[in-house]
Amino acid sequence: MLRSTHDTLQPKIVEFLKKRKYSFKDFISDVMAGLSVAIIALPLAMAIAIASNLPPERGIFTAIVAGFLISAHGGSKFQIGGPTAAFIVTVATVAMKHGYDGLVLATIMAGIILGIMAIFRAGELIKFIPHPVIVGFTSGIALLIAFSQLRDFFGLNISKIPPDFIEKLQVYIAHLHETNFVAVIVAMASILILIQSKKYIPKIPGPIIVVVISSIVVMLFDLPVETIESRFGSIPSMLPTPTWPDITFEKLRLLLPDAITIATLAAIESLLSAVVADGMTGTKHKPNAELLGQGVANVASGIFGGLPATGAIARTAANIKAGAKSPISGMMHAIWVFIFMIALAPFIVKVPLAALSAILMIVAWNMAEIKHFKEIMNAPRADRVVLITTFALTILVDLNFAIQAGIALASILFIDQMMKATKIKQVGPEEENDPDSIANKIIPPNTEVFEIEGPLFFGVAEKLVDTIELFEKQPKVFILRMRYVPLIDAAGLNALDILYNRLKHHGTTLILSGVNRNVYRFIVRAKLDEKIKKENICDHIDKAITRANELIGS
Numbered sequence: 146m147l148r149s150t151h152d153t154l155q156p157k158i159v160e161f162l163k164k165r166k167y168s169f170k171d172f173i174s175d176v177m178a179g180l181s182v183a184i185i186a187l188p189l190a191m192a193i194a195i196a197s198n199l200p201p202e203r204g205i206f207t208a209i210v211a212g213f214l215i216s217a218h219g220g221s222k223f224q225i226g227g228p229t230a231a232f233i234v235t236v237a238t239v240a241m242k243h244g245y246d247g248l249v250l251a252t253i254m255a256g257i258i259l260g261i262m263a264i265f266r267a268g269e270l271i272k273f274i275p276h277p278v279i280v281g282f283t284s285g286i287a288l289l290i291a292f293s294q295l296r297d298f299f300g301l302n303i304s305k306i307p308p309d310f311i312e313k314l315q316v317y318i319a320h321l322h323e324t325n326f327v328a329v330i331v332a333m334a335s336i337l338i339l340i341q342s343k344k345y346i347p348k349i350p351g352p353i354i355v356v357v358i359s360s361i362v363v364m365l366f367d368l369p370v371e372t373i374e375s376r377f378g379s380i381p382s383m384l385p386t387p388t389w390p391d392i393t394f395e396k397l398r399l400l401l402p403d404a405i406t407i408a409t410l411a412a413i414e415s416l417l418s419a420v421v422a423d424g425m426t427g428t429k430h431k432p433n434a435e436l437l438g439q440g441v442a443n444v445a446s447g448i449f450g451g452l453p454a455t456g457a458i459a460r461t462a463a464n465i466k467a468g469a470k471s472p473i474s475g476m477m478h479a480i481w482v483f484i485f486m487i488a489l490a491p492f493i494v495k496v497p498l499a500a501l502s503a504i505l506m507i508v509a510w511n512m513a514e515i516k517h518f519k520e521i522m523n524a525p526r527a528d529r530v531v532l533i534t535t536f537a538l539t540i541l542v543d544l545n546f547a548i549q550a551g552i553a554l555a556s557i558l559f560i561d562q563m564m565k566a567t568k569i570k571q572v573g574p575e576e577e578n579d580p581d582s583i584a585n586k587i588i589p590p591n592t593e594v595f596e597i598e599g600p601l602f603f604g605v606a607e608k609l610v611d612t613i614e615l616f617e618k619q620p621k622v623f624i625l626r627m628r629y630v631p632l633i634d635a636a637g638l639n640a641l642d643i644l645y646n647r648l649k650h651h652g653t654t655l656i657l658s659g660v661n662r663n664v665y666r667f668i669v670r671a672k673l674d675e676k677i678k679k680e681n682i683c684d685h686i687d688k689a690i691t692r693a694n695e696l697i698g699s
Contacts, residue, residue, distance in 0.1 A: 153433045154263060156218045158472040160431075171470040178467035179477025181350070182225055182460050186212070186478060187485050188352040189460075189508070191373065191493070192501040193228040194452060196293055197236040198306070199245065201373055201493075202380040203452050204228045208482045209384065211442040211454030216475025218441045220268075220434030221419040223426060225460040225475050226442055228452045230508045231414050232407070234289045235544055236452055238308045239403045247400060249447040250390045254397070254404035256443030259411060259436050268432025271416050277521050277532040278551035279413065280514045285539025285547065287512035290505060297502035298332045300325025300370065310540050328370050328499040331359055335503030350463070352504050359500035360492070373501075374494035382490040384483075387448040406545040407443075411455040415439050418456035425465050459511065527558040563600065581628075581686050588690065589622065589697045596626035601664075603636030610643050619651040622693040626686060628659030638671045645677055654696050657682045658689035 161167075186208050194204030208227040215226025240248045262268070292313065296303050301320045307313055338358065339351040346354075363370050373380070419430035439455060446454050464474055486493075521532045535551035583594060595612055599605070625644075633641075645655045660668065660682055668674055674682060683689040 153266065153431060154437050155431070156434055156438065156472075157220050157222050157431060158217060161222060161471050167471065167473075172473065174468045174470045175474035176477050178464055178469035178474040179479075180481050181467040182464045182474070182478040183481030183485065184353045185350040185463055186225070186227055186457075186460055187482055187493075188356045188496070188501065188504060189230075189457075190228050190482070191496070192505050192508075193230055193233060195297075195373070195377075195498065195501060196230075196233045196290065196505055197240065197452065199236070199240060199452070200377050200380070202486075203450060205380070205482065205486050206384060206449055207446050207451035207454050209479050209486070210449045210451055211446040212482065213476050213479035214442040214445055215415075215438050215454065215456065216472040216479070217438070218434075219415075219438030219456075219472070219475075220431030220436075221415075221422055221456070221461075222428050222430070222472060223422045223461055223465050223469050223474070224415070224419055224430075224435070224456045224472070225464045225478055226415070226439070226454050226456050227460065229414060229455055229457050230290050230505060230512060231283070231286050231410055231455070232453045233293060233505075234286060234308075235403070235406055235410065237293070238543065239400075239407075241308055243396075243400060243403075246390045247396065248452070249450070250392065250396055251400040251403045251407060252447035252451075252453045253390070253444050254400060255407035255411060255453060256440045256445075256447065258404060258408035259440030259443060261440075262408070262412060263433045263435075263437035263440060266433050267412075268416065268434075268436050271412055271432070274413065274548075274552060275528075275531060275555040276517075277524075277528045278535050278548065278555055279417075280517045280521060281532045281535025281551055282539045282544060282547050283512060284514045284518055285536045286544065287509045287514070288540060290512070291509040294502040294505050294509075297371070297498040298329065298506065300328025300499060325369065327368050328497075331363070331368070331370055331497055331499040332503045332506075335359055335500045336506060339503065339507050351507075355500050355504060356496050359497050360495045363497045364495055368497075370497045370499055372495055372497050376498065377494070380486075380490055380494055382487050385450045388450075389448065402545055406543075406548075407453045409548060410544065411439050411443065411453060412436055414458070415456035418458040418461050421458050422461050422465060425462065459508075527555075527562065531555045531558065563602070563605075586686065586690055589693045591621040591697060592624065592693050593620040593622070594624045594626065596629070598629040600632045600634075601627070601630050601637035601640070602632070602634045605637075607640070609637075609640045610647070612644075619653055621653060622656060622696050623648055623653050624656045624658055624686075624689050624693060626658045626689075627664065628661075628686075630659075630664055631661070633664045633667055638667060638673060641668070641673055642671075642676070645673070655681060656689050656692055658684075658686050660684060 190204035190208040191201035194201050212225065212227045215224060236248060239251050289310065295317055296306060302323050303316060303320055306316060335355045338355050342349060342351040342354050363372065415435055416432055419435055422428065423430055442454050446452065521528050531551055531554050534554055535547050538547035538550050588594060593616065601609065648655050655677055657677065665682065668682065681692060683692060
């Protein structure tokens with residue numbers, strides 16, 4: 146029985162609490178898991194905001210507001226939401242073009258789009274985005290993230306970095322002589338700590354070790370390295386008052402493409418994260434409920450001065466490994482980040498930007514999909530073309546265009562493969578081995594038999610029409626076997642119409658054989674049964690041959 150829209154959109158936490166008893170022990174497990182994730186989320190949230198050319202508190206606000214609502218309203222049992230590195234390039238570009246108010250409006254619009262996607266059950270459709278497209282833009286984003294961190298990694302004195310990849314490269318080269326080698330040492334040491342801590346003390350999150358150690362060292366030795374405080378000043382210790390941005394039709398029109406990009410990226414990454422969580426725990430997420438939760442969270446994040454948010458794969462995995470029992474762990478992670486913001490604001494501003502850039506370098510490396518990239522490069526040529534095209538367009542143009550072009554190119558190449566897979570051939574006795582083979586039938590004289598294997602759609606319609614050009618002498622009867630045609634589209638119906646008319650012009654009668662119910666239904670809708678005549682549309686080759694004998698005899 147099909148589930149109702151209410152069931153598919155019902156938050157996972159409601160379903161979870163209905164099905165089982167939630168004990169105090171489970172709650173303690175969720176509280177501690179939330180604490181573990183919050184320790185990871187706090188430095189990442191600040192780093193992502195700074196990498197997006199925005200104050201660090203914007204990332205913290207997002208982790209609190211969106212993180213809480215994604216767990217409370219989402220469709221995954223263990224999903225952790227918040228700002229993610231995948232948004233850095235898009236957020237920085239939108240904020241640069243339209244200001245922070247424009248970014249807020251685009252985020253709210255993206256939330257509404259996600260809600261609409263959920264209502265129309267688009268959660269199941271995300272799976273149809275080709276794997277090479279996902280790997281291509283994910284790897285492209287990873288490279289752009291790493292590239293965006295070079296200013297802080299090398300301590301370059303650049304006030305404004307252009308969004309374009311080539312222009313950014315030119316600016317870096319022009320300022321390379323300003324390299325702050327102390328910042329480089331801090332960044333390199335931070336990367337080393339991140340790698341070694343994962344190896345030797347995996348239970349303690351590497352980012353928090355890096356933040357604490359680098360901040361203490363920079364303060365103790367008064368190192369000439371830029372910090373959050375030196376660039377942004379103090380950060381607030383409370384959430385801002387919720388406010389709506391100014392909304393005009395012109396702003397909505399200008400920001401719609403960016404809102405679609407944010408919504409698409411949020412949908413893809415959140416559902417990928419939910420799939421990863423399912424694989425680790427054996428659970429099953431609700432994709433449409435997840436999209437609705439993402440929509441609610443992004444609207445609220447914009448209103449509370451945050452950034453776009455989505456499910457975070459690494460934080461979700463950390464939540465599971467920390468012993469989470471329910472979506473409450475994700476809600477607790479947001480509460481813990483809020484507590485950190487209140488209690489640690491004076492210390493947070495002492496974090497060196499070089500250390501944060503190192504954290505994001507590692508995030509970019511983990512995002513890079515290098516393994517999958519190599520696998521696809523050994524795949525068929527069509528997949529390689531889609532991967533490289535999406536990757537290049539993500540870097541050189543923008544993410545929105547890259548996704549659109551990647552999907553379009555993958556679709557075209559898929560159609561080409563389907564065209565090659567669908568065969569239209571003349572049937573001969575030596576080519577048939579089944580009980581209904583032509584070898585076991587007596588074909589009337591002056592009769593040709595052709596067969597289609599595969600869907601009859603626009604990609605192969607022209608091939609069907611061209612079959613009559615193969616005849617040296619026009620037959621009196623043309624039997625077209627369609628037993629292996631599972632579906633037909635408008636172009637296929639039009640091809641049958643053209644084929645009928647051309648055969649009729651040569652005095653040849655068209656007989657369709659082996660037409661299944663689904664295909665026959667569309668033939669009737671197109672009123673082709675009236676032209677071809679119902680007696681010439683048969684469900685079996687024996688009936689088609691009997692009809693051909695009648696026509697030859699007459």
